[in-house]
Amino acid sequence: MELDEQSTLEEPVINTNLIHEGIDFDAYSLLQLASMAEAEITGHSAIELQHNMRLQLIVIKSQLASYNEANMDKLTALLNNVYHVQNFRGDWKAFFKVKNALLSSVLSRRKGVPISLGILLIETLKEVGFSADGICFPSGFIVKVELPDGPAYIDPFNGEIVDLMQLELKVRGQLGNHARLTPEMCQADSKETVIKRYVNVLKAAYIQAESIELALLCSDILLRLDPEDALEVRDRGFLFQQLECYQLACNDFTYFIEQCPEDPIVNLLKRQIKQMSDELVAQVIH
Template identity: 60%
Template sequence: MTYENKESEHQASEDLTAENSTSDTAISETLVSEPLAEEAAPFLAIMNEKFDFDKRTLLDAALVIESEITGLYINKFEDSLRLQQLVIKSKLAAFESSNKEKLLALLDILYQQQGFEGDWKAFFKVKNALISQVFSRRKGIPISLGILLLDFLKLCDFEAKGICFPSGFVICVHLENEVLYVDPFLGEIVSWELLELKVRGQLGNHAKLTLDMLKPDSHEAIIKRYINVLKAAYIQAERTELALLCSDILLRLNPEDAFEVRDRGFLFQQLDCLSLARDDFEYFMQHHPKDPMVHILQKQIQDMNFDAQVIH
């Protein structure tokens, strides 16, 4: 089976879909137009240091985070996702093994036929980080698109893992005789040379691509990076309370992370919760007394006007 034969495969899949009285176009329109996450949900926090990342997919974990932060159900998204899975399964049914041709066909379905793409114009927007919005808009950033793509790769029986690469999230796909790397922002297989160019663009012209940079990361490490990206998006959008919630989730996963405590202190400071900000700054200084930030934090505390602070 070759990638060049995909037209006949797609035609057979469309015939199969037509027999079930549901066209691919109709399903795609449903996926795009169906409103997502409209119903209010109880504010239940389950993402913490006891969360079992080994038994949950990255997509599961990301949706747990989204549900908590937005306070909304994601059941409609899950219904749309199941429809999408049916479309992909039917279109790739002719492939007998998970090989390079099947991988290229999957990328073609998602990025060419269905229009998934990286959003260059609004890279740091919240809508490009929240998974349900990325799915409905067909636009996102490397880590949000990557989490979705990893789920589709698993659906299609590929052995694939995520990498927190210096320049952005990358996926490695293990085939029978080779390992391929996919850029989820572009929807393309990328070469070693292109990966090295990305490293130089991020770390400087003298940086070299190493095998250590291409080691897969754990689900927990990827989710922590995802939450940090989401936190940065909320900060840029000046939605400090939601950025603070992201920080709280990170500290539930690692309560002793003094650097995250420090960052939470800055968020408290923006919200005029000065006593809480001072406590976080002092916690950081106690644990990292020689850090260059200590002098800045001391000055921040000196400049705080506790008489004028907002009571929360």
């Protein structure tokens, strides 16, 4: 599936600023928020994605109707249904592709990356009576489910329940052998934090696909939520630079240098500003 197939939705509509700094995240589910972000980027309807997910939920909910309590037995049955019967799974072969990040594509292909699969899994869990949230874990997105006997942690990439020892191994694999699992790492993240993670994953996928304009739309959403995020302003500057919008890139690099003067990348950015300024002068002369 190439980039022109990145969404399963049809009839594009215009969506602007669905995600903004003043949005009430508690008024929406994670799926609604993520589909709103996707709609801004792809230009397709968020409502249709949510409708397609609703049809999927009706099927799963009917197959779990015999379970009265939100306990481990019901959780095991749900994961078996989603990952074995419905055959949702992580896609190692094309991990960084746009089609594995966009919810609409993941829902239709049943393959994706942890953050996209995790958002769909959280929606499914809540629909059948579980309390579930996302954790932006160091090694990848984790779903946390509250059960009568304590929390369960799920790796949404493969649908496996992981214990604290396995989580620590993931931390050490990502941060180094001296890193340790901390209680803070096991705390659920806010919807805003999860949505930022989702949009960042989309941005990285678009950059890898050399769809710089779409990556820039992702950056715009992130800066609406946190206008003073110096790192994101710097990243936007690199995107502007690739699009040969040199003045905008210089402005963003200058802002980053002012906010983070001790950052190791500052000298590189100063050279980039000099080169782009020379290019702007040459354009005016010619």
